Amino acid sequence: MxxxxxxxxxxxxxxxxxxxxxxxxxxxxxPTNGSTTVPFGxxxxxxxxxxxxxxxxxxxxxxxxxxxxxxxxxxxxxxxxxxxxxxxxxxxxxxxxxxxxxxxxxxxxxxxxxxxxxxxxxxxxxxxxxxxxxxxxxxxxxxxxxxxxxxxxxxxxxxxxxxxxxxxxxxxxxxxxxxxxxxxxxxxxxxVEPEVFDLTKLKDESYIKSHRNKLMTLENVEMDGADGKLAWAPEADKDPGNGVSRTVKINGKAQSLMVVRSSTYADFAAKAMPTGKVNLTGIFTVYATNPSKKGYTWQILLRSDSDIEEVK
Known part of the structure; x- marks a missing residue:
């Protein structure tokens, strides 16, 4: 496989x-490879x-x-x-x-x-x-x-x-x-240092607009449904975009406005999600919804599996 x-x-x-x-x-x-001329750009x-x-x-x-x-x-x-x-x-x-x-x-x-x-x-x-x-x-x-x-x-x-x-x-x-x-x-x-995500501003529109597409860290949270077997993005769970969204638990409760979005092509797609508390670092994007009707949904794009830090 x-x-x-x-x-x-x-x-x-x-x-x-x-x-x-x-x-x-x-x-x-x-990128110069020791040369004075950069080969890209x-x-x-x-x-x-x-x-x-x-x-x-x-x-x-x-x-x-x-x-x-x-x-x-x-x-x-x-x-x-x-x-x-x-x-x-x-x-x-x-x-x-x-x-x-x-x-x-x-x-x-x-x-x-x-x-x-x-x-x-x-x-x-x-x-x-x-x-x-x-x-x-x-x-x-x-x-x-x-x-x-x-x-x-x-x-x-x-x-x-x-x-x-x-x-x-x-x-x-x-x-x-x-x-x-x-x-x-x-x-x-x-x-390059990630900013700590401010949970008190989860639904704050000005915060969302100024912080979308930034590198940030969500601290001391859990992954909803994690049981030691459930993976980040298995083929069986993918949507038409070849991705899987996993809900984050904040203060012990599943928070529908915060998900980890992973591609089935990611190197870590088949890895099991940690069962305990984690710090999640990634690019924080925003799922496109009209704030006047449904609100915003944050989507964390992990860059690599090293962005998943288990809290000891």
Missing amino acids: KKTKYIKFLVAAMLLGGLATSCMDDDWND NNNIQEDDSKIISIKDLKAQTVDVMDQKVNYDERHNLPFYAIRIENDWQIKVRVTGNDIQGNIYNEVSVEDASGEGLLICIQKGGLYGFLPVGQEILVNLKDLYIGIYGNNVQLGTFYKNNEKGREYPGRMLLNTWNNHFKILGVARPDL
Whole structure:
């Protein structure tokens, strides 16, 4: 079964992103590989302080404005939209999450000094090879699209689902991404520290909007249904998105507004959930629901099984 699953994953990766053997070497922390020329991205991009904008300000001038105007999808109560960035802006950000164990798909999460996070969507597997956690990058934003997919802020290229009439930032081709970003120095994972999730603000809308897509830790909780056998994401439990959502117990009670979302392709998918208390670290995304009707649901995307810490 394990071999079959691996072959399925490999074939999917070939179809969607192509094989990237250069991303599979041992020199992940130093993208220059000892050279003065970085082999990924656009080395001609020059940092310009007059163009730098924080993630917080970027959202304030784009998605926060649209939030006041957007019409919700009447069937699902979901916001979907994409905004072309016409300003010659740059963001200087550090990678906080990637696809190293297969649980984050075709995207990386980033944060900057403003303390807010963003998802960058790229049609490529093996992103962890050149975008490891802790890697600082400079991104030219002009002509990319920012917007909302559900309730998560995404950066990518324009995509329209004609069948459903939805527009949102989709995964950009690798060539497009390579033209828009520059690697800055070597990865510094020691500079990436998760923020502790504030349980008192579970339903706080302003907290949700400022903390979605951030690397955070949920402390001293339990997994509902954990019995030493129930796995994070077995094939038998998957939904149409090839994922499984497991409810978190907070203060001994199952909390429907907080789940761990895992892919059946994740390296840890078949591992049993811990039965005791745990600290869970990951990228905190938000399931797309209309707060005026159903409220928000937090979804934790574990980056690897090391994000699961059993409390002794």
